[in-house]
Amino acid sequence: MDLAVKEGTITTLVGSNGAGKSSALRAMAGIIKTEPGTVTVHGEDISTLTTRDRIIEYGVVLIPEGRSVFTTMSVAENLHLGARVGNERSKHGHAATFTTEEAYDLFPVLKERQHARAQTLSGGEQQMLAIARSLLMSPRVLLIDEPSMGLAPLLVRKIFGVMKDVFARNSVSVLLVEQDTSIALELASDAYLLEHGSVIAHAPSAEMRNDSRLREAYLGKGDALGRTQGTGNA
Amino acid sequence: MVVELLSYLFAGLSLGSTYVLVALGFTLIFGVMGIMNVAHADVFMIAIFTYLLITTGFDLPTGLGVVIAIFAGALAGLIVYWLVLKRIDKGHPVALFVSTLGVSYVVENFIAKRINFGRPSLEPIFGSDPIIVGGVVFTGPRLLLFAVTAILAGGLIFWLKKSETGMLLRAVSENAVMARVVAIDTNRVTMIAIAVASFVAACGGLVVGNMTLTADAFVANSLSLKMFAVAVVAGIGSVGGATIVGLTLGVIEAFTVAYVGSQWQNVIGLVAMTVVLLVRPQGLFGRVLRVG
Numbered sequence: 001m002d003l004a005v006k007e008g009t010i011t012t013l014v015g016s017n018g019a020g021k022s023s024a025l026r027a028m029a030g031i032i033k034t035e036p037g038t039v040t041v042h043g044e045d046i047s048t049l050t051t052r053d054r055i056i057e058y059g060v061v062l063i064p065e066g067r068s069v070f071t072t073m074s075v076a077e078n079l080h081l082g083a084r085v086g087n088e089r090s091k092h093g094h095a096a097t098f099t100t101e102e103a104y105d106l107f108p109v110l111k112e113r114q115h116a117r118a119q120t121l122s123g124g125e126q127q128m129l130a131i132a133r134s135l136l137m138s139p140r141v142l143l144i145d146e147p148s149m150g151l152a153p154l155l156v157r158k159i160f161g162v163m164k165d166v167f168a169r170n171s172v173s174v175l176l177v178e179q180d181t182s183i184a185l186e187l188a189s190d191a192y193l194l195e196h197g198s199v200i201a202h203a204p205s206a207e208m209r210n211d212s213r214l215r216e217a218y219l220g221k222g223d224a225l226g227r228t229q230g231t232g233n234a
Numbered sequence: 235m236v237v238e239l240l241s242y243l244f245a246g247l248s249l250g251s252t253y254v255l256v257a258l259g260f261t262l263i264f265g266v267m268g269i270m271n272v273a274h275a276d277v278f279m280i281a282i283f284t285y286l287l288i289t290t291g292f293d294l295p296t297g298l299g300v301v302i303a304i305f306a307g308a309l310a311g312l313i314v315y316w317l318v319l320k321r322i323d324k325g326h327p328v329a330l331f332v333s334t335l336g337v338s339y340v341v342e343n344f345i346a347k348r349i350n351f352g353r354p355s356l357e358p359i360f361g362s363d364p365i366i367v368g369g370v371v372f373t374g375p376r377l378l379l380f381a382v383t384a385i386l387a388g389g390l391i392f393w394l395k396k397s398e399t400g401m402l403l404r405a406v407s408e409n410a411v412m413a414r415v416v417a418i419d420t421n422r423v424t425m426i427a428i429a430v431a432s433f434v435a436a437c438g439g440l441v442v443g444n445m446t447l448t449a450d451a452f453v454a455n456s457l458s459l460k461m462f463a464v465a466v467v468a469g470i471g472s473v474g475g476a477t478i479v480g481l482t483l484g485v486i487e488a489f490t491v492a493y494v495g496s497q498w499q500n501v502i503g504l505v506a507m508t509v510v511l512l513v514r515p516q517g518l519f520g521r522v523l524r525v526g
Contacts, residue, residue, distance in 0.1 A: 031414065
């Protein structure tokens with residue numbers, strides 16, 4: 001599997017269930033081993049680093065799929081876990097790009113519920129919390145796994161609409177894995193099509209979206225919106 | 235009648251305090267590492283024997299004995315971590331269970347052999363004349379045990395809830411993979427948890443030893459059974475739950491011994507554990523099942 005993410009852009013990985021999308025993200029974050037592949041950020045090889053070092057030194061931040069907040073902790077505590085990483089990164093010379101106040105401005109509901117346990121939040125609010133927490137970690141490369149899982153497409157568009165500005169302002173490179181291909185291709189500028197752990201196509205997402213052959217073959221048959229039919233985990 | 239009931243209540247609370255001081259660390263280690271460290275109760279015993287060695291063996295002051303014993307207990311916990319817990323694949327819980335059991339046997343029998351399987355007496359750390367309030371007898375060592383239990387259990391709960399390190403520890407306990415995702419140094423957090431858990435158990439050994447005034451190399455045998463039952467009934471990983479369940483178990487045991495018969499003492503904990511595992515496997519105070 002060979003893929004690259006341009007600085008400051010959103011790139012998406014699409015493909016059917018089991019194509020290796022989530023595994024690719026986890027390998028890049030160092031949660032699972034990448035042998036024999038390599039992961040580079042700005043030309044520097046980070047394959048041998050721990051997840052922690054990838055975050056602190058290179059700003060490679062993963063938002064795992066599903067319920068990726070600490071549910072027994074409060075909203076404020078979850079955000080604090082992100083902010084402390086941002087602080088640590090600024091000590092390593094990577095100035096913090098995002099503050100807790102900005103997170104609250106971006107997602108006002110989080111401010112209202114800051115003392116509530118994260119498990120009492122709705123699915124969409126939990127996803128906002130996970131995203132806000134990751135932004136507080138001053139990411140340079142953000143790996144987002146299935147943000148729309150269990151959420152209404154409208155809500156996902158809304159969350160990403162808000163975030164696109166933040167990404168652009170801080171030149172965050174985003175690699176997005178998403179079951180809902182129509183949303184993914186709409187948000188991303190670049191797309192990779194994966195099958196059985198290999199890249200089988202790479203194109204600007206607009207082009208991928210209009211390629212009826214690819215859509216028929218890999219992105220869900222017959223659906224005019226190009227949505228995949230599976231909802232399980234990749 | 236009331237005096238009798240109160241006497242049993244306080245006897246039960248002191249028994250329960252002993253369970254709490256061991257179960258707290260056991261449950262803390264389980265929370266962070268997801269493994270059952272059967273050898274944890276031996277830290278309790280190691281503190282007692284270190285104290286014996288310093289005070290009786292080297293004839294040094296009791297205060298020094300206390301400090302060195304606590305330090306030795308915490309160190310013993312960390313050594314078990316470095317030598318065993320860290321090296322065995324967490325994917326094989328049975329291997330971990332058996333190896334910590336092995337550590338427990340080796341350490342206990344090694345120490346027992348050194349003292350020719352005797353039960354030497356300990357010099358008191360802190361004693362006083364009994365205080366009698368309305369017919370109920372309080373002894374200095376028992377009050378010390380209550381005070382130490384209250385301070386350590388309360389302090390631990392407060393520390394977990396309010397401190398930065400406590401927050402990291404809770405994060406690792408809830409989900410170790412997610413903790414890595416937010417750049418938590420899980421190795422460092424685990425070592426802190428082990429050191430704190432062992433510190434609490436070592437303090438427990440000293441204040442209980444101060445009551446019994448004997449050093450028994452096999453004290454951990456019955457204690458680890460109770461530690462296990464308390465942690466499971468409370469919901470493994472729940473520190474507040476372990477405190478409540480530990481004290482309750484002690485009180486129930488004391489009343490059982492008084493009114494039913496001492497042969498039933500050790501049965502209660504096991505029955506409670508079985509029932510809880512059948513109806514509420516996450517334990518009375520367990521909120522979520524652990525991930526990772």
